[in-house]
Amino acid sequence: MANLHHARGSAYFPAPSHMEGGFTDRRGIALNTLQDFLEGKAKYVSVSMDKHLPLKYGAVLHIKEIEARFGKAIEFRLVDTGDAFDGKRYSRIDICVRNQAASLDPTINGSLTLKFR
Secondary structure (H helix, E strand, O other): OOOEEEEEEEEEOOEOOOOOOEOEOOOOOEOOOHHHHHOOOOOOEEEEOOOOOOOOOOEEEEEHHHHHHHOOOOOEEEEEOOHHHOOOOOOEEEEEOOOOOHHHOOOOOOEEEEEEO
C-alpha cells in the first residue's frame, strides 16, 4: 500500500438519518467532528471510507489540504464506512463535521491528499 492517496472529499455529520448514518461509528463509538477537534474537545476526527480497504479500524491519516486550511496538524481516523463507498477504494473519503452548514466547506468537498501513517 502506498502511503499517499488522492481522494474526492465530502462531509457527513451526526444526525438521525440514514443518509448521515446516525451518531456513532461502525463500532458504536460516538463520532468526533472536525469542529470538536479544532476546539480541543476530541483527540481525532472521524472519517469514513470503503470498508474493503486493507486498513484496520482506527487507521490514522493526515489530509494536507484540510490541515493547511486550518493551520494545524489534524489527526483523522478511519472509523466509519457507508454503502456509497463500496468499491471506491482510496478515491473517496467522508469527513465528519458538526452540522449541515459545515458540510458545505469547499476544502472538504474538494480534491484531497491522504497520508496514512
